[in-house]
Amino acid sequence: MQDRGDVVTSEAELRALVGQPAPVAPAKQRDRLHGLDRAWLAASPFCLLATAGADGRCDVSPKGDPPGFVRVLDDRTVAVPERPGNRRVDGFLDVLAMRSELWDTATWDGGERAVGAGVPSRAHLAKALERPDTPLEELQRYHGSRYADGLYR
Template sequence: MTHTQFHDVIASQEQFEELRALCGNPSQRAADKVISHLDRHCREFIAKSPFLTLATADRDGRCDVSPRGDAPGFVQVLDEGRLFIPERPGNRRMDSIHNIMTNPHIGLIFFIPGLGETLRVNGRACISRDPELLERTAVNGRAPLFGIGVVVEECYMHCAKAMIRSGLWSPESWISREALPSPAQMLIDHAKLQNTNAEQVAKELNESYVNRLY
């Protein structure tokens, strides 16, 4: 079990209550900020967001977080209780889709570049092939094969502290391109690719980014 791999683990309700006493309770404002629908503020945020993270879990609770991104407004707000996320071509693993088929609970975080605050949306998801929604989310004449429909249960703004601490939107804090990890070399080592090199794999990755985005 996980707790056997770490020391001084909080594993009981009594220990959690002790931890809660140390951390304190959320303010009334933090407790009251959660709403159950997409109001005008949420709709504006989603319309201006080009990127989100999507959290799912399978029937046994094993979790997965996956990125989704496109031009701002790619996520369609259908009404105050529903949204639709078009599924663009990816690595074809379909981890999120498999999870949703067995466990509909989903969590989303929407980002807007340059804005520290994020929007969190929790709800229940399904896989939809609604022709009208697929046509509405087509790009360059190509409609997605399917998308993720979400029935909203909770929405709330998340504060900017993590963004401030990380310097995520501050170019002066970014490391140089020369010091960045090599995705190509990671792929070679993790997938145990034989008779290839990082330059070749990087070229293949870049070709897919240019020609197979939609």
């Protein structure tokens, strides 16, 4: 792209156009789940799981099941189940590729870098985290015949 003078090229230029965040905006960022977050997760039948690969490309995968399918394990950890689908596993491959690139919470200073940088996190792939409280029959009723047929065989 040609430098035409009408293209924003720095944070200073961007802030001059947009301004600074409202004072309450940075306060929305937390280092752990709030009670409202837990309530939202318990009621939600859908979420988007975003990852980035070693090549810098991003992937967003839709996930869904009956409300409450995302299990809160503790104040900083949620478990998102994988269901039969297209079996591309793009996000999971990103997690495996970025193993050494994820932030180490033991060395993260939480200081100025924390503003707008997100909460330090480390993704893991569990071989199994069973939900005995969600019978297969309930999932089949919720998703219909496509789930019973194995979705994308």
